[in-house]
Amino acid sequence: MATQDERRAATRAALLDAAQDSLVDRGVAGTTTAEVCARAGVSSGALFNHFPSKAALLGAVAGRAFDAAVEQYVARFTAVSAVGGDPLGDAVRLFWQIHDEPRMAAVLELFVSARTDAELAGHLAAVNAPHTVRVLGVARDLLPQYADHPALEAVFDLAASAVFGVALGVAGEADRKSRVETLVTVVRAQLDPPSPPS
Known part of the structure; x- marks a missing residue:
């Protein structure tokens, strides 16, 4: 029992x-x-x-979705990096794929609704702040060659904002994928050293 x-x-x-x-x-x-x-x-x-409220419930949903997304991301990245040769590109593409799934897309919609719902915004902020710190830590762990790069945190913020925007956008699938590849190019340009002159 x-x-x-x-x-x-x-x-x-x-x-x-x-x-x-x-x-x-x-x-x-x-x-x-x-x-x-x-x-x-x-x-x-x-x-x-x-x-105690619907907002508290939705905040808890977001927190649990964040936990599952991080676990799923690490597992996918580990599998992909074992066979791939583009860890930075794979990191960005997988970040997009995770946020394009229905569960995370629904969580992103909560953040849009929170613009006019102060209680919901408070509950989301309470789970989002530690989540952001944790994801940045995961990025450093999975991409150790970039862990100490002075621009990593700024580029991470840029990539997250771009992924959220694409996930919430109305563009078609081909255009969305094209935008993610553009983001890969931008991230690589910011974090990888420039090619030596030929």
């Missing part, structure tokens, strides 16, 4: 799963607390027992 702590953890996980699925399927506007409760099979009282 499950303990009370195990039941609480299971309910919390079900609510987070339901909220994430709703964000992917229905967007921010369609993700109501009633919709989440229906998907999770719990009462509204159970939801508010775990999360």
Whole structure:
């Protein structure tokens, strides 16, 4: 028989799963607390027992998505780098691919909604700030040849902003891929030493 702590953890996980699925399927506007409760099979009282507000729930969804994205990114980069010869380009392309997936695209939509929702903005800031620090640390670990580059943090910020913009944009798939390749070129130009004169 499950303990009370195990039941609480299971309910919390079900609510987070339901909220994430709703964000992917229905967007921010369609993700109501009633919709989440229906998907999770719990009462509204159970939801508010775990999360004091819808904004707190959505912030927790973003935090969990960030955790999963970092784990997935490291695994993919490790696999690709074992056979590839373009670690910097692969790092940027994989960063884009992770953010182009439905789960992360839905999280990015939360940041757009937070422009006019101060409570949501606060919850997102609370998970985004440590996430940004962690991702920069992962970049240094996975790309040790660039770890001490004086421009790494600025280039990382630029790349993240560009990837978020492309992920939220309305361009077609071919144009989106072209923009990511342009970003690869820009990142390489900023971080790689210039070619010696011929």
